[in-house]
Amino acid sequence: MNNWDLEVSLLQVDGYTTNKIGDKVPKYKVIGLLAYEKPITRGELIIAGQSNITITKIIVIHPFEYSNEELVEIDGIRYQVVNVYKISNEEIELKLKAKKGVV
Numbered sequence: 001m002n003n004w005d006l007e008v009s010l011l012q013v014d015g016y017t018t019n020k021i022g023d024k025v026p027k028y029k030v031i032g033l034l035a036y037e038k039p040i041t042r043g044e045l046i047i048a049g050q051s052n053i054t055i056t057k058i059i060v061i062h063p064f065e066y067s068n069e070e071l072v073e074i075d076g077i078r079y080q081v082v083n084v085y086k087i088s089n090e091e092i093e094l095k096l097k098a099k100k101g102v103v
Helices: 042-050
Strands: 006-018 024-038 057-061 071-074 077-086 092-098
Touching: 006 057, 057 071
Parallel strands: none
Antiparallel strands: 006 024, 006 071, 024 057, 057 092, 071 077, 077 092
């Protein structure tokens, strides 16, 4: 049995605003939920590396909580969703990579 004790925030684009120089900057709606983290296997690292992708974390959430969000925040660090895999009708796996340059 897995412990659903990892607090995760899905970041959903909720409009845009402009910064000081006039660039469009997305505003995000934060959706908090619980997940659990899976270990990254050597095989997954090799396959991702062959596609020039770096996987940082793998988390599991419920599919009814996910609406194709592209960003996830865990412990103040933002991650980009690289791949989504359906484990069962009650669980999906999100493969994440660290998002650089975002605070």
